[in-house]
Amino acid sequence: MPTLDDFRSKEFLDQITILNEISGSKDPEALAGLVDLLKNPVGDTSIDYMVVNALNAVLSSNEAKVVEGLTDSHDGFRILCIRVAGEYAFKSAAAPLVDIAESETDPDRLMEVLTSLARIGDPSAMTVFRAQLAHEDPFIKSSCIEALGKLGDTESISSFKDLVIESEAPGRYEVCDITTWKAIEALASFANDDTIAFLVEKLHHKNPTVRRIITDALITIGSPCIPLLFEAFETGDKDNKILSANVLGFVGDRSGADGLVAAFDKGLAEDPNVRYAVYEALGRIGTMKGIICLVDGLHEEDELILMAVIGGLEKHVNPGMIASLTSQVAKADDQAERLAKAVIASRATRIFDALYESEGAGDMLVDALSGSKDPEIVEDFRSILTEIGGDRAQADIARLPQLSAGTRKALAADDSRSMCAMHRAILTDLGFEPSIGGNGEEAYDFVERGEDFDIIITDMNMPVMDGMELVSKVRNTPGYEDIPIIMVTTESEASQQDMAEKAGVTAFVTKPFKPDTLKAKIQELIG
Template sequence: MSILDGFRDKDFLEQITLLNDIAANRPTDALPDLLSLFASPLQDASVDSMVVIALNALLADNEQYAVECLHSDDPKLRLLCIRTAGEHRFASAVEPLSEIAQTTDDSDLALESLSALARIGSEAALPAFRKHLSSNDPLAAGLSIEMCGHFNDVSALPWLKEVVRRSLTGDRYQTCDVPTWKAIQALGDLGTEEAVQFLASHLHHKNPIARRLITDVMVELGEKAVPALLDSLHSSDEDVRILAANVLGFTGLRSGGNGLVAAFDRGHADTPNVRYAFYEAMGRIGTMKNLICLMDGLSETDELLLMAVVGGLERHVNPGMIRNITERLRQEDEQTARLAQAIINSKALDIFRALHGDPACADILMEHLLQSRDEEILAAFREALESLGTDAAGADLKRLSEAAAERGSGRKALAVDDSRSMLALHRALLAELGFDVALAANGQEALEHLQENGPVELVVTDMNMPVMDGMQLVEQLRNDPDFESATIVMVTTEKEASQRGLAENAGVNAFITKPFRPEQLKEMLTQLLGL
């Protein structure tokens, strides 16, 4: 006698209780009746769902039977057993699942079989994954690409490269589909010299999401990626050199830092855009050679470049550096004012504290600090002065407290950039225009700030950032009724019309190409917002 005898005549509560007991205790003699209930459901969603749960529990304890049912003529039972085999990683299911995946004309069945094989994780399934690398189903293709990367299947390399190349044909670059996304990651998983060189050659992919994925993969590859990235520093494409420098900075590797200095000395940082990227990367790495190069960069007259130099040095303050900066400030020429302003705008608090012991330097820095209208900067330097605890610092703190800093107009702006120096420039410039300014290092941080603090009138965002790039941020903002009305200005080094076309379609109001003079952005915002 089966415990399911008369099941259809029982009331709902009895049925659910009984099926729960079967799922928990897994009596094997209940299997035939469960299969009958599965084949001819009661048409009660709750009960039928519990039948599936109980049957899955019994099949989990009976691998041989579940694998045999992979050949069942009942499509419902076969599908259940495919999912059970994957969920419970039945090794004996690899061969029949591979056969199904390679022979079926049903794309849904193929995807289910591939998904189960992926969960089982046996290299014996590689032929099935290889067969579906070029599948018309993007999910099947993406999963197959992912697994070929997971198993380091070098034979898939030509197709992985082809997937990325195809993503650049026609208007395909406008979206980063699943196969492209998985192909980039699989190339990183392979990590061969050919794969890494190929990724490096596509650092400037037209699609911003693909470009960010390539950047992330190259950073994860670390030392493996350095030779290819150093080669890219010699590219004739300015944007490739910028992106290669950025990635080298993110790796933080000494070999990358030395390569940056060598490329700098050979004249490959021949434009302000590229020099800016080199300085930022050197600051992140901080080798002795990098710091010497940054010290030489203190003679830069461009405000943004000088802030990149100061921001890099702020990470690695040492006595020799402070002596050098002190000598430069004491010269009291035009560069003195630029350097002092860069220290203030960059919020270089460690450099400020180290310089404050020299009365001449302290006076110069305080002169520029007292002119700031940025409450965040003023608050940060108040804390720096308090931490010094000297009589001179106390006097300057009193001067700072007595100075009536102009308040913002209540107009709110958000600046988004992964570059510390760019954020510092935006903060100073927007505060001067009367905005209360918030900062974010990437699109995700920007969204979190907005969700916590409410909408802003203006968003100034970079295009290329880790975690979430500017394009994704704009799309999110324009699709959210709470934030869709913000005026958005995108800052970019991109020159191709295609990039601006994508950004315009996403909802960007205006563009400015860096490096730019602060007056250019001020003029743009004045016209755009009627300031």
């Protein structure tokens, strides 16, 4: 076995070898010597660091010594024992750690103790965690919130709710702090009717980042949220209807689709933004009732809503739907033209392939494709026509334009597939080469890779990273301080635009909008 005798007089490489062997063997006989080396370091940074690692390894197999060390007079050894107790979840350390936490006044040491207690997960620590919910340090407070959530402390639920309610107070709602975030996660961990109802009630929180966290939490909870989301959809305002439909779509439960169809039939989706959200949700879920509702939506005239309908149907192609769509596109009237453009802009290749069998419908689709200015879309459908083959397909391929990428670059972020398709169509029409992100994080990846953009378009409410966070990160990126940013949103409250302007948004476009509206705004900002 390795020995620490005369360790200080040994060569550097020998010292490393000895400490590595002790770390591997966890030899308890080395404990006293390691403690001495910790308390009286040799003075070489790398050796002193390896002493700590070796001591950690030995202590991991000696719970009694760790508990004893929690009250050691040496600050470094005491902190190490606190950390080891948490790292290896030593249950017998819970009681003495609780005693330490109740009298500790130094925030850093208190955080060490609370972190270890949280890792141990003993219910005896709940009183300590509750007591620290009023601590002025947000990291200590959030650590206690997280621990109480994991311990299932129902007595703290009201405190968690208060934290979320207080976060909407004037002067506070513009920032999502870590305690609000942790309070939402803790409430979600209970997943009972009371906490779910509260989260649904706060779904349209004043802060978009909080909205995203609540949305993610409800999606994670899943089907137990559905009855309360229906209630919010039926009784809430436009914003609550939109957000409830979005969550129902991402949960993906069949009962969610059936409920949305029923609400649609009751006339609760008259607002175009709400209707758009319902179609998107039905497309994600894909039940028979939902598909029938989407087929009924083929009469919609608004371009964006129609793209949501086509995008939803593209995922669930079936003979009945194709027959209905074929008959409508083959009419070659104004609505047929709108449908053909929606199929092309949505990159609905499965629908295109099926409709092309009808010569009349195929002609309408190729006419729409010939008018596209998006080289990627044209190439996608050129490939489909090549696979179909035959004289007719070859003649249609010859009609397609040869396009090159735009000379200017634009970035767009939206979690809606149809909205991304709309942005792409608008930007390519204006001669831009578009980069598209399905959320703020995906969009910001383009920025981090060093791409340059002439303009940025973003939604406000998105999963993973919302539009507000994206705008803030972009504005703090060198070279992007003055790039025009347009925020496209359904939000109707003036406070939301005020927040966005402070974050760095240049202009707004409110959904639903005509493509020409966004085009005009882009041209106004950069020509």
